[in-house]
Amino acid sequence: MTVKRPTPTLHDVAAAASVSTATVSRCLNFPDQVAERTRLNVKRAINDLGYSPNFGAKAMAARRTNTIGAIIPTMENAIFARGLQAFQDELRRHGFTMLVASTSYCPDIEEEQIRSLVARGADALLLIGHERDPEIYRFLEAQGVPALVTWAFTPGSKRPSIGFDNMAAIYEMATEVIKLGHHQLALISAETAMNDRAMARHQGIQNAMTDAGLNPSALQFIEATYAIEDGAKAFEKLMQSQVRPTAVFCGNDVLAVGALRRAREMNIPVPDDVSIIGFDDIELAQVAYPALTTVHVPHREMGRRAAIALANLVKNGTPIEAVELKARPVFRETLGPARTTSL
């Protein structure tokens, strides 16, 4: 039942230390511009009062925040969590603070979050993927808040991005799969609406099919939301279809692990009867049994690079240069040659 005291301000500290607010401010921001004796005096007052500077007031007066915002679909996905952690660690090193927000893959929420972070004074923004209402880009422009797109690198895109070419990565993997004799392919995809990465992966597989002389429209396509069980269900449906695929691509490792589990439950040997291919190479992929063949994405590196680029942009005005990282196939145990029984 303590009495609610108003939180102490610069003013209070100044009074307690018998100096001016300017001096207290200097103690905080430029300690060496103030006399030793005064500094100690002020410091004591700060501790006694439990003073903490008000960020909003500070930002308003100083007209910068040293804050960079990051907006991701969800933290529940290891790939974003991992990239963000690296992003934040690197930002810290440059004296910046990270603000995160997540959207649950919903464009409306994303817009809301972007506005919120801008309002909070973010000096710059990290965004996932290119695809969004052009209006938002105009808004950011008007606000003078630069945005960096990651997780995707679309050759020829006009907006700077640091990421990898989703289409090329899956194309490479699919080509290898086809070489192993697989002709009946399937894809369990994350939802493609407003998700340019998912769309690119879909397209990449079809391109590989075309280039290998297969009919791309023969690709069995099924969308699933993001959860292990969704991958399992989709896999089951696929295995009950008229023509069973011999290789099942999955939009990400989480879906792939679900498929793998259902295969075991259905007593379908992997990779003898069906091959399963993931995407991302999160820890799950190595731990799965059999270990998952997937596409390795350099999440941490991506986060680190993004942080460096944005820090340099905000601090020195160095323009961001696009970086294309490589996502490469990792062949483990869930991919094998196609059953010869087909055809």
Next chain:
Amino acid sequence: MTVKRPTPTLHDVAAAASVSTATVSRCLNFPDQVAERTRLNVKRAINDLGYSPNFGAKAMAARRTNTIGAIIPTMENAIFARGLQAFQDELRRHGFTMLVASTSYCPDIEEEQIRSLVARGADALLLIGHERDPEIYRFLEAQGVPALVTWAFTPGSKRPSIGFDNMAAIYEMATEVIKLGHHQLALISAETAMNDRAMARHQGIQNAMTDAGLNPSALQFIEATYAIEDGAKAFEKLMQSQVRPTAVFCGNDVLAVGALRRAREMNIPVPDDVSIIGFDDIELAQVAYPALTTVHVPHREMGRRAAIALANLVKNGTPIEAVELKARPVFRETLGPARTTSL
């Protein structure tokens, strides 16, 4: 090469719409107090200019932020990511915004982050675990920022908390394990320094041993940092020791999965030769092969409850009442009876 315009303010909007700043402010916050005609006029100006309110100024003038901060060790751990997602979703429902920060399990960084979130005007804070410098609690008190401890519920603690009794949970599991004939036990623990949860789990196992007539100091104890490979290494060391344990507890599922993998690599059958027990019950646990026996923690429920409690506290002043959730053992495939060869 666009010219960098200053970001538009309330003032600019007011000028563009030929009204006062007060009217613009009302349009934003109390739309029905303003004439239809004026409102539309203002709205157009806002869109034309790409105006966005300045959060700092707003917070300063309104003296509240509708923001609640959350400080977790790391986002790279699914248990926190999952709990936070639920926390945020529920907060949104109550009209609050979440601010996250992570500490990498470092007390200094945690303190820095707490100060940072308070400075940013967080109306309240979510913290993980009880253990921290009392100075921090004093600081929060001085700032009038309430803090809620989660992920732990220590009976009799004076600070409100929403979580589960780590010690009781592992005690229950350990008791079952001992009943299965295991006498030579080991624990691969997360680092216990400044981690009350890890310490409680250690203690809980020892208590179960004591109560079962075993010597608690016979528990083989080894600390590992947080990564699959660390769990693997620790497991290997354990298996090379003089007396091999027949059951290995792990501080969390990630370490357990590492141990499991190394067991497979060392051709040690699980659970025939050694049982492995995790903690948390994240997705990894179900996907592991053999499926991991572990302690299920209601992460999402914890996040949800915490959000409700804090929202009610901030909005209505409803004091937080502690909630103890149950963490219960989940028996899957990695736990079996002890080898009879021992003893």
Next chain:
DNA sequence: TTGTATGCGTTATCAA
């Protein structure tokens, strides 16, 4: 080395 005074962008009180 320290103090004074002004402005930052918003809300809210009071008048009109």
Next chain:
DNA sequence: TTGATAACGCATACAA
């Protein structure tokens, strides 16, 4: 229904 204007807490240019 609208407009003036005083806070809000801090940084900083300038003066002392």
